[in-house]
Amino acid sequence: MSSHIGTFKILIIGDSGIGKSSLMMRFVDGMFDPEISATIGVDFKVKTLNVEGNNVKLAIWDTAGQEKFRTLTPSYYRGAHGVILVYDTSVRQTFANLDTWRQEIDTYITKQNAVRMLVGNKIDKTRDVQREEGERYARTHKMLFIESSAKTEEGVQDAFEELVTKIVQTPELWDASYQSDRVDLNRGGGAAGGACSYC
Ligand SMILES: Nc1nc2c(ncn2[C@@H]2O[C@H](COP(=O)(O)OP(=O)(O)OP(=O)(O)O)[C@@H](O)[C@H]2O)c(=O)[nH]1
Numbered sequence: 001m002s003s004h005i006g007t008f009k010i011l012i013i014g015d016s017g018i019g020k021s022s023l024m025m026r027f028v029d030g031m032f033d034p035e036i037s038a039t040i041g042v043d044f045k046v047k048t049l050n051v052e053g054n055n056v057k058l059a060i061w062d063t064a065g066q067e068k069f070r071t072l073t074p075s076y077y078r079g080a081h082g083v084i085l086v087y088d089t090s091v092r093q094t095f096a097n098l099d100t101w102r103q104e105i106d107t108y109i110t111k112q113n114a115v116r117m118l119v120g121n122k123i124d125k126t127r128d129v130q131r132e133e134g135e136r137y138a139r140t141h142k143m144l145f146i147e148s149s150a151k152t153e154e155g156v157q158d159a160f161e162e163l164v165t166k167i168v169q170t171p172e173l174w175d176a177s178y179q180s181d182r183v184d185l186n187r188g189g190g191a192a193g194g195a196c197s198y199c
Helices: 020-029 073-077 092-096 098-108 131-140 156-168
Strands: 003-013 042-051 054-063 082-088 115-121 144-147
Touching: 003 020, 003 073, 003 098, 003 156, 020 042, 020 054, 020 082, 020 115, 020 156, 042 156, 054 156, 073 098, 082 092, 082 098, 082 156, 092 098, 092 131, 115 131, 115 156, 131 144, 144 156
Parallel strands: 003 054, 003 082, 082 115, 115 144
Antiparallel strands: 042 054
16 A cells, blocks of 8 residues: 655756656656747646655646746745756757856755756767766765656656655654654654645
């Protein structure tokens, strides 16, 4: 029997045109649209996932990459349990911009141990950034790492599953009864307790 451990807020950020909306559409709807339009403000979808016997509801926030369409940035980050930072493996500049996005995460995130994942998207295209470079960046900055293609589907499901698995394994992020300053050795790491809101 599986138990429901609440709703996780997942944020997708990164430069414009790297495929944030496409990753969300591929994951939630199983589709790819080569003519998808730019996000204005924020888009939002919900999906339920079963991870290690736990039913989790994901509230996925797909944010605009274009500065002029980014409004209310702090509210995107409020209460987020996981952040997916995306770059385009076929456009080096989007990799070079990662430091700026990481600074934004550190400025606005409210749950300090929110799980961070780096995703190199568009691996179906000619490469401008090698896999090893992405791996190294993620390791240096303590992020999970995966490469993907929203077009071919490769890596997309794995990215969300790995992120959510890590969140499930970090109960201080979502279990209201968990106190991070107290270590209770009798406590299991799994499915217990409090529901989280995502707003
Ligand atoms: N070849 C290829 N094209 C992709 C992939 N992912 C997205 N695209 C295309 O890249 C373009 C931009 O995709 P979006 O998903 O709108 O990018 P975004 O990051 O959400 O852009 P903003 O909303 O402006 O922040 C679209 O034409 C997509 O079809 C991919 O994995 N491979």
